Amino acid sequence: MISLRTALAPIALALSIALVAAPAAAAPGKHRHHPAAAAKPVAPAEPANVEQERARLNAEQAAAAKKQVEQNEASQAAHDAAVKSRAETLAAQQAATAKAQAEYDAAKAKWDAEKAKYDADVIACNGGDRKRCGTPVKTK
Numbered sequence: 001m002i003s004l005r006t007a008l009a010p011i012a013l014a015l016s017i018a019l020v021a022a023p024a025a026a027a028p029g030k031h032r033h034h035p036a037a038a039a040k041p042v043a044p045a046e047p048a049n050v051e052q053e054r055a056r057l058n059a060e061q062a063a064a065a066k067k068q069v070e071q072n073e074a075s076q077a078a079h080d081a082a083v084k085s086r087a088e089t090l091a092a093q094q095a096a097t098a099k100a101q102a103e104y105d106a107a108k109a110k111w112d113a114e115k116a117k118y119d120a121d122v123i124a125c126n127g128g129d130r131k132r133c134g135t136p137v138k139t140k
Helices: 004-030 035-039 047-126
Strands: none
Touching: none
């Protein structure tokens, strides 16, 4: 089974690339109506500032990715706990059902045996075997 972390890694990478690339992709469209503005060369930023900005953005993205992974792991742990709890509940319910079924089967077997003996006694009594006749119930 693929872990949630492994499954979400490509998505996190794609999102980080999209976040970094989105401002760059939007820049040419800004000057669509002003060709002269688009033709102006942009002064290159100082190399140290570019590296510092890149490092800051990378750290920001790493922190966001770490937070998302932690949230995903917490969500997975909660899901796993819920699945385990449900399995335990289901096992308890199945055990209770099996116990009730066994008690019912035992009671039914006892009733069937007593009913068969009663039916045989009635047939014997009606056939003349008075020893198998039951004692009459006295009513007041």
